[in-house]
Amino acid sequence: MIKDFSLSALNMGVLAAFVGYAASFAIVLAGLTAMGASDAQAATGLFFATIGMGICSIWLPVVTRTPAAVAWSTPGAAFLAATAMLAGGFGEAVGALIICAGLIVLTGIVPALGRAVAAIPKPIASALLAGVLLKLCLAPALALGTLPLLVLPIVVAWVVGLAWNRLAAMPLAVVTFVLVLVLAVEPSGHPDAAAVSWAPVLDIVPPSFSLQSAISVALPLYLITMAGQNIPGFAVLELNGYGVNRPSLLRSTGIVSLLIAPFGAIPVNMSAITASMMAGEDAGRDPSGRYWAAVVSGICYVALAFAATAVTSLASLAPTAVITAVAGLALIPAFVAATTAAFSRADQLEAPALTFLIAGSGMSLLGISGAFWGVLAGVAIWGAKAVFQREQPPGA
Numbered sequence: 347m348i349k350d351f352s353l354s355a356l357n358m359g360v361l362a363a364f365v366g367y368a369a370s371f372a373i374v375l376a377g378l379t380a381m382g383a384s385d386a387q388a389a390t391g392l393f394f395a396t397i398g399m400g401i402c403s404i405w406l407p408v409v410t411r412t413p414a415a416v417a418w419s420t421p422g423a424a425f426l427a428a429t430a431m432l433a434g435g436f437g438e439a440v441g442a443l444i445i446c447a448g449l450i451v452l453t454g455i456v457p458a459l460g461r462a463v464a465a466i467p468k469p470i471a472s473a474l475l476a477g478v479l480l481k482l483c484l485a486p487a488l489a490l491g492t493l494p495l496l497v498l499p500i501v502v503a504w505v506v507g508l509a510w511n512r513l514a515a516m517p518l519a520v521v522t523f524v525l526v527l528v529l530a531v532e533p534s535g536h537p538d539a540a541a542v543s544w545a546p547v548l549d550i551v552p553p554s555f556s557l558q559s560a561i562s563v564a565l566p567l568y569l570i571t572m573a574g575q576n577i578p579g580f581a582v583l584e585l586n587g588y589g590v591n592r593p594s595l596l597r598s599t600g601i602v603s604l605l606i607a608p609f610g611a612i613p614v615n616m617s618a619i620t621a622s623m624m625a626g627e628d629a630g631r632d633p634s635g636r637y638w639a640a641v642v643s644g645i646c647y648v649a650l651a652f653a654a655t656a657v658t659s660l661a662s663l664a665p666t667a668v669i670t671a672v673a674g675l676a677l678i679p680a681f682v683a684a685t686t687a688a689f690s691r692a693d694q695l696e697a698p699a700l701t702f703l704i705a706g707s708g709m710s711l712l713g714i715s716g717a718f719w720g721v722l723a724g725v726a727i728w729g730a731k732a733v734f735q736r737e738q739p740p741g742a
Contacts, residue, residue, distance in 0.1 A: 351638050358629040359642025361513075362415065362620040366643070367396070367650050369516035370420045373673040374612060375661055376482070377426030381439035383610060385662050386549035391610030393548075393654035396647050398606040399614045402599055403644030407637035412588040413624040415640045416599060417617035421475055421574035422446075422567045424677055426612070427670070428481040428708065429563060429715055434554045440610050441553040445564035447603035447613055450571065454597030463572045470724040471573035472687035473698035477705025477720055478570060479681040485674035489667040496526055496664075497671050504675045513623070516676050523672050527663055550609060558713045566717035571613050574680075579616025586625035587633065693735065697728035 374395060378388040395418045402416035432438040453459045489497045500522045507518035576596065583590050595616060603613040623629070624639035661669055688698040701724030709716040 352630045352632075352635055354628065354630040355624075355636060355638035356642050358624055359639040360646055362623045362639065363643040363646030363650065365513050365517060365623070366417055366617070366620045367647070368520045369676045370418070370423070370673075371657060372520075372661065372669055373420055373423045373427065373482070373676060374418060375658060376670055376673045377423035377612065378436075378610060379666075380427045380429065380431065382431045382436035383439075383551075384436075384549065385658055387436055387551055387610055389655045389658035390549050391612070392658060393651050394606040394609040394611035395614065396651035396654060398602045398611055400644045400647030400649075400651060402602050402614055403640050403647060405644075406595065406598060407640035407644070410591070410595075411634065411637050412583060412590075413586075413621060413629065413636045413640045414583065414588075414590075414595065415579070415617040415621040415624055415643060416614050417575065417620060418611075419567070419571040419575055419613045419615050420677075421478060421680065422571045423612050424482050424673070425478040425567055425570050425717060426563070427673065428478055429717075430708070430710065432556075432559050432563065434556065434559070436610065437551045437554045438556060438559045439563065440551055440608060441555040442559040442563035442567065443607040443610070443612065444553055444604065445555070445560050446567045446571070447600055447607045449564070449568040450576075450596060450600030450603055450613060450615075452600075453572070454593045454595075454600055457593055460572075460592065460596065463569065464577065466569070466573065466721070466725065467694070467697075467728050469688050469691055469694060469698040470701050470721060470728055471569070472684045473701035473724060474566075474705050474717060474721050475570060475574045476681055476684035476688050477702040477707075478566075478717060479677045479684065480702075480706035481708065482670060482674045482677050483681045485667070485670040486678075489671035493665060493667055496530055496668050499526055500668075500672060501675070512679070519672060519675055523664070523668070524660070526668070527660065548609070553608060561718055562710070562713065562715040566715060566721070567613070569721065570717075571615050574684075575615040575618065578618040579621055582618050582621045582625060583616075586622075588625065694728060694731060697724045697731065700724055700727060 374392055375388050378391045399416045399418050406414040486501060500519050503522035504515050504519040507515035580590050580592055599614050624636060629636040629639040688702060689695055701720040704716045704720035704723060707716050711719055
């Protein structure tokens with residue numbers, strides 16, 4: 347194992363961890379806060395989510411000898427951020443997280459369930475993801491209109507980073523965000539340096555379960571995590587020539603998600619973006635040694651987990667609109683990719699359009715979120731139109 351280690355893998359692993367964390371920690375905090383978590387509960391959830399993906403990113407690559415990168419469910423966190431708080435507060439949200447993790451484990455045990463998820467037309471799944479991301483992707487523009495002096499420097503840094511290197515966009519935006527906090531927040535608003543703890547302060551909420559939260563939050567979160575993260579993550583490894591045992595990886599990430607969910611942590615899953623970084627030649631000339639990049643990223647994530655309380659404390663100094671603006675900037679590339687895939691079929695535009703509009707509207711019916719109804723309506727219209735098209739004679 348040691349003989350496979352290389353400096354290229356070390357450098358890429360550190361870079362991937364930094365990019366992965368910097369690009370999405372604000373989304374995770376926004377999602378947990380929207381579900382009713384206090385600052386301490388959000389810090390606890392962030393700590394365990396980071397620990398979970400760190401452990402998986404060390405364990406799975408060592409076992410499989412592949413750069414099986416693991417991340418938290420960024421689109422899942424975005425879904426939580428765009429969803430109305432449940433009647434039972436954060437405790438009910440924790441119950442939904444546990445159910446979602448259980449569904450991921452079940453998918454690894456029952457292959458038919460995975461095939462059922464994969465059978466959802468890709469444009470419908472992409473439209474669901476785009477609709478879920480819409481609200482947060484609007485946040486930078488809305489914040490720019492209300493807090494221009496705080497948000498404009500962050501947007502400019504993001505644009506400069508995007509023009510230079512796509513992977514540099516969010517790290518530069520996050521660095522600028524920190525500078526804005528230091529320079530623009532009143533001195534009385536800064537926490538005492540001695541009061542910012544680098545040790546995890548755990549605030550645990552007893553979970554509660556309901557049918558409404560299972561259908562309205564757990565099921566859409568499961569579908570978004572599978573369609574938006576796991577399936578693309580598997581595809582990245584396979585495209586780079588690595589063998590993938592999908593059920594085994596789903597069971598592993600599902601079990602870890604199940605262990606961390608009671609602490610308010612969002613699910614962990616296969617990563618697509620950081621996996622593409624660590625599966626390529628930049629992580630080493632020898633493909634058989636690139637798994638070390640994922641191992642290094644996992645070690646970095648474990649270390650970053652202990653900054654959860656400090657990160658949450660510092661983020662709490664900023665107006666909520668600025669935090670959601672940073673989260674929205676991070677999601678714009680994913681939104682573009684999702685909308686492109688959603689409307690890739692010229693003969694099937696109405697179904698994904700309806701899925702996108704319902705999921706993005708923020709509506710709820712019978713206490714169930716629009717994400718569920720959007721998928722239901724989209725699949726129904728897709729199937730009906732497919733049947734009609736088959737029955738139409740050629741040239742009709």
